[in-house]
Amino acid sequence: MGRMVVGAHYGLKDWMAQRITAVLMAIYAVVIFVAVLCGAASSHEAWLAFMRGGLVRVISFLFILSLGYHAWVGVRDIWMDYIKQTSVRIVLHVLTLLMLIGCAGWAIQIIWRL
Amino acid sequence: MSSMNQPRKPRPKFLDLAAIRLPISGYASILHRVSGAGMFLMLPLLIWLLQLSLSTTPEGVALFNGITGNVLVRLVLLGLIWAFLHHFCMGLRILLIDIHVGVEKAQARSSAMAVMVVSWVLTLVFGLKLFGAY
Numbered sequence: 001m002g003r004m005v006v007g008a009h010y011g012l013k014d015w016m017a018q019r020i021t022a023v024l025m026a027i028y029a030v031v032i033f034v035a036v037l038c039g040a041a042s043s044h045e046a047w048l049a050f051m052r053g054g055l056v057r058v059i060s061f062l063f064i065l066s067l068g069y070h071a072w073v074g075v076r077d078i079w080m081d082y083i084k085q086t087s088v089r090i091v092l093h094v095l096t097l098l099m100l101i102g103c104a105g106w107a108i109q110i111i112w113r114l
Numbered sequence: 115m116s117s118m119n120q121p122r123k124p125r126p127k128f129l130d131l132a133a134i135r136l137p138i139s140g141y142a143s144i145l146h147r148v149s150g151a152g153m154f155l156m157l158p159l160l161i162w163l164l165q166l167s168l169s170t171t172p173e174g175v176a177l178f179n180g181i182t183g184n185v186l187v188r189l190v191l192l193g194l195i196w197a198f199l200h201h202f203c204m205g206l207r208i209l210l211i212d213i214h215v216g217v218e219k220a221q222a223r224s225s226a227m228a229v230m231v232v233s234w235v236l237t238l239v240f241g242l243k244l245f246g247a248y
Binding site for chain 1: 147150151153154157158161164165167168170175198202205206209212
């Protein structure tokens with residue numbers, strides 16, 4: 001069994017994930033922005049029809065997953081940088097995870113039941 | 115070698131937050147963190163607004179219009195628009211530096227300035243839309 005002596009072995013993976021999720025979210029943001037410019041939100045009906053689209057639903061789902069992971073890495077790094085007391089930090093990590101998983105489930109449920 | 119003969123500098127090092135002068139890229143970097151944290155904290159509000167904007171009942175639509183018509187909510191949304199734009203532009207800058215574009219000091223400074231200016235100008239453009247100026 002390979003034993004990890006130091007705790008930073010997840011660094012490169014998270015660094016890479018942060019970049020990949022950022023690029024996915026940036027593309028999504030531009031796509032949605034262009035769609036809105038083209039009238040996707042010109043009325044309530046148009047907005048509903050747009051968000052109900054099969055492809056839009058799938059890319060929104062991927063966006064939510066990307067956002068959840070990206071925010072987890074970012075907020076976790078903030079706690080790791082400023083909260084020195086381990087017990088407090090662990091509680092904050094757990095609360096962050098719970099909030100992000102809850103938000104992701106909520107948002108997916110909104111776009112998927114449309 | 116000369117440092118070996120000098121007395122040890124007092125530790126900890128200079129950490130007077132009020133007196134530290136950061137380069138512009140330092141401010142852009144800290145604002146990347148601040149904007150990210152702000153968007154994280156406001157995530158439930160944004161998802162709630164998404165839900166209301168997609169509601170199929172007249173009550174839901176009315177609630178959406180009522181909430182987004184509130185001046186305080188609009189100010190929060192204005193802050194979130196800035197946060198998103200700053201985070202977006204700074205993210206592009208980070209990705210470019212990752213692939214060794216704009217690493218030189220002068221370029222890094224001007225790109226940090228560009229991130230600040232572009233995100234403020236775009237915040238103004240979207241903010242005017244948010245408050246119904248056009």
